[in-house]
Amino acid sequence: MRVGFPESEIISRMRTLSSMRTIVEAATSRPGREDVLAPSRTRVEHTPRLDGSPQMRAIRTVIENIADTDATVLIRGESGVGKDLVARALHAASARRAGPFVKVNCAAIPGELLESELFGHEKGAFTGAHRRKPGQFEYANSGTVYLDEIAELPLALQAKLLHVLQDFRFTRVGGNGAIEVDARVIAATNRDLEQAMARGEFREDLYYRLNVVEIHVPPLRERREEIPLLVATFLARFNAQYGRHKELAPETLARLMEHPWSGNVRELENAIRRMVVLTEGEQAFAASLARPRNGQAPAAAAPTPAVTEGLREIARRAARAAERQALVEVLDRVHWNRAEASRILKVSYKTLLNKIAECGLTPPSHR
Template identity: 50%
Template structure:
């Protein structure tokens, strides 16, 4: 969709000439003959950049610039036939992106517009990155279920197919969504996430679709919604099963048409959004109860992905613990080790809170255990009287049983490093950081073990 440029100038010839050139360059021009008219259009239209004359009847350009900077996050390029150095400095201090003198050099004007739009795009990316929190980490584990999960992600990520991610609380559904987005063609822009369970029903339409000024009490300015922000990128609808039926109906229409109107607005906005959704609920049962729309379920469920519970992949717990310890070390919490007996006990817990519960427990143990090595007794103290499961099956034991210590150690190191390197696509530096080893040491170890690196 073309970027919309608003030209505010009291000279009709300038407006018409600029509008024609901008249209030829692939932009969508809008024109206003006064600052007052321009401010009204900014309230009503979705504008990406403003070309603003300084000397106009009524409100002048410098006054309009201050209002635009206060109310809208837009780059503004000042244009004037009577500019002075003092005026240019004043405009720049007031937030103007650039200052161009008349008669306009159209090549210079187009170049300035493109740079202004690029800056606005980068600012939007930075804002979304700040809102999205820490960078996603890899999906850790070598169990058959995790290997299958990664294979599913690798197959679906390069496509634009919609994905319904299912799994219990704390299994890592958002991490799966982040990984799909990171491996997709849309990865240049941040994924936009919405927790459908955390937004009150009366506000979810405004949150998803945006609103226009005056749409309701407290709507003091135009606001873009999450669908708008995610255009060209990925929208992650977390806990979609907690969305009200009324909101489900509106989302369904937008998902089908990829167009919507803001709350209180009448202009149709088209978007290009890939949707990933996640839920911990059994949506088939929710449909039977009348709490979830069947048509929305079938629209979202193009590619279903099930994230396994931790209890079904307990063999991954030692790798997860090692990852968490390294994450905490980078946060300055300190580095501890878990004894084999402690890890064995962790593998016998049921983990109703899944990976999130394990991470919280590991952090608690690292902080509260005074010794450098965390023992089974420390783990038992924090687990309390929780019932223990049988130890997870370890088919690899048979492969080690008839080896001497040196060869068993070599085989374990080889398998362990191959698995960690595979998780990081062969990246030595990243793997070294995750497992707490010097890069040069890891490089030598990989070479000594004869491990092939991509």
């Protein structure tokens, strides 16, 4: 039997759990604070992909805490983990949401052109500059400029960026007049900036200027409970995009859950796209798992047991696991004061006791 992906049910379950997890993250990160969901805090509601795992909900909580500020943010994580998603969520939750969101990929622009791209140039500033051109910082005025792959910025340009971050004033290439902009800066990298600083490839003063708030996005292999939701999301998107009605077999879902995903969410997205557009896409994916990578044979793995459950049951298991973890964290935080835990989690005392029993939790003194 082949099983379709009930995306609406999964998203609904994940959103239900996210509210409890957000409260837990806020409570456990601020000892003694009572107003864990104060009205002044901006809620991030626009993307369910920030609800799929405890790690992403913790990131969502950070976004909610800093959305109403102009603090510079450094987003770190492997390639393909979703750093762009976090940057766009931060912009959408901020007071600058009506302004532009301007992304600059520092690795995709030649170094000799990057200064002009960021800060603009005047007519005649260099060969081929036939007219004045504003830079991306000017286009981002009243909004957010997102500097992706910031570690690829040349050292000379790092110095200029540092000065811009100090007072948000700069001059175009070939110009004299100072230009002022009002923009929030978000930077991202998949490189180890500490090692880059040790090698003299990245300025220490710029690092500290950018790293006011650091958000680390973990790899997909560390948040596998998100895979069913991501698969359902991508499957629905590509079915609509290509006019298909693709459904995936339980065996394919099991393989997707077990795959290491070195390319993270981007690799998963491309895998689902191939399964939708190719008639034998699932078989091709299964065959690719047996092929060597980088000249080395794949590591031997235990035989995969036959899978009879579909995405719905897997989503339920993921939801139960996330709920149990949330209960454990808040109960440990309040030293098993059940009345206090029920207040923090915003559930009745009876409901809390039922949940504790369902999850098989016991106080430390009874273990």
